[in-house]
Amino acid sequence: MSNSHIFLKSGFIRTPSQNGVGRYVCQLQRVVLKFCKNNGSSRGMREFVESELINFAKNNPGVVVYLKPRRHRAPVISAEFLNGDKQWVSCHNYSKQDISKWLNLLRTQSGNTTGFRLRKLQHTDHPSIQGPWTPYTFKDPAENLAEYPNTELSKPKIQLKTATDELLEIFNSVQISDKKGVE
Amino acid sequence: MVFTSVANFVRSRGPDEFWRKRKIFKMAAHYIGRSRNCYSLAIRSVHRALVFATKGRALKKQDLANLWVTRITAGCEQHDVNYHVFRESLSRSNIMLNRKSLADLACWEPFTFKALTDIAQKRALEEGIAPPKGNKVLFVPKRGSQKKT
Numbered sequence: 001m002s003n004s005h006i007f008l009k010s011g012f013i014r015t016p017s018q019n020g021v022g023r024y025v026c027q028l029q030r031v032v033l034k035f036c037k038n039n040g041s042s043r044g045m046r047e048f049v050e051s052e053l054i055n056f057a058k059n060n061p062g063v064v065v066y067l068k069p070r071r072h073r074a075p076v077i078s079a080e081f082l083n084g085d086k087q088w089v090s091c092h093n094y095s096k097q098d099i100s101k102w103l104n105l106l107r108t109q110s111g112n113t114t115g116f117r118l119r120k121l122q123h124t125d126h127p128s129i130q131g132p133w134t135p136y137t138f139k140d141p142a143e144n145l146a147e148y149p150n151t152e153l154s155k156p157k158i159q160l161k162t163a164t165d166e167l168l169e170i171f172n173s174v175q176i177s178d179k180k181g182v183e
Numbered sequence: 184m185v186f187t188s189v190a191n192f193v194r195s196r197g198p199d200e201f202w203r204k205r206k207i208f209k210m211a212a213h214y215i216g217r218s219r220n221c222y223s224l225a226i227r228s229v230h231r232a233l234v235f236a237t238k239g240r241a242l243k244k245q246d247l248a249n250l251w252v253t254r255i256t257a258g259c260e261q262h263d264v265n266y267h268v269f270r271e272s273l274s275r276s277n278i279m280l281n282r283k284s285l286a287d288l289a290c291w292e293p294f295t296f297k298a299l300t301d302i303a304q305k306r307a308l309e310e311g312i313a314p315p316k317g318n319k320v321l322f323v324p325k326r327g328s329q330k331k332t
Contacts, residue, residue, distance in 0.1 A: 001236040004213040128291040137293050138261060 003117060010117040016083070016110055027082050027110045030064040031103065035075040041092045045075040048096035056103060063107065077102060085112035251286035258289030262300040264307070265314040272303035272312055 003010070019025055033049065035042040049067065057065045075091040077099070087109075089102050131137070146153060204222050210232070211218060211225040218224045256266040264272075273280065278299070280288075289296045306312070 001210075001232065005210050007212065130292045130294045132291050133258070133289065133293040138297070 006117060008115055008117040010119055012119055013121065013123040019110065025082070026060065026062050026107060028060075028063050028107050029080045029082050030066065031080075031106065032066040032068055032078040033075075034068040034070050034073060034078065035091075036071055036073055037069050039072065039074075042075040044093070044095040044099055045091050048099045052096060052100055056100075060107060077106070079106045079112075081109070081111045083111050087112040087114065248282060251282040254286040254289050255282060258285075258293070258296050259300050259303070262297055262304075264300045264303055268307050268312050268314050269300065269303045272306040272310075273299065275310065275312075276302055276306050278302070 015021070016027075019027070033045065033053070035045040035049070037046070053065065053067075057063075075094070077089040077091055079087045079089070081087075087106065089106070091099055091102070094102075143153070207222065207225050207229050208219070210229050213219070214225065214228055218228045252266065255269070259266055259269045280299075285296070285299075288299070
């Protein structure tokens, strides 16, 4: 089905300012984990905070991690990126593995991509190495210097045997056989 | 006077109607006019759209395959090889490239494609691979400008 009913902005995949081609800069600026200390929907979040959060913080020194225990509120990850984008991920009843995967996604994203429809999942700035085909790729450059009108170049592309030629052939072959017969 | 049985004549069709119709309206959101707001019109258009989408999946594959064949034919006829001879020779040379890859090479890597046509020509000459009957392309003699060393 067409994607017109989705009403999302669409475009091709891009790497903003060629991040990663030279130096890679993590685009995630800060991450706020809000959870309830008591409610069951925050259980995965609490487990994540107890076990895996410190590793995440150690491995990503460039990302600021805030913890906000908020009573009677749903668990949420709020992320802010270097280009000013904000993303809000609800973690209601997520397991700690789910939360860890989401955090990994936020860490490797280049910004908030939720409202963006990718037309293709590949992109290249250099689709051709040998140079794309042009009508002149396999043409002799001497044609650039040709002077017109030019009898050679103006001949028809396909020249089959004409009727005159065929008759001449037949005549010549008959003549030869006549001569042989005479001899 | 209170007519209590009047209430029995109210027929409720079920609690789900709003969401049942919402499923359709979501798909019809970009239609023009009443087709996006009136259920009876929207349901017809949406059903047709879904049918077209189903049929289009097979058509898309056919269309792209034809496009690729056109491009490969254009590429190899420039080097005097018939498309069928080209594909047969490549497969006998154990070069398993599909039409999509061959078309991409013909467009973006023309010299690689020329190398492939050279391989195909040599193999066709060795093994006598001929174009299928009724598919013969007339030999186009190369004039000066067509030859590029």
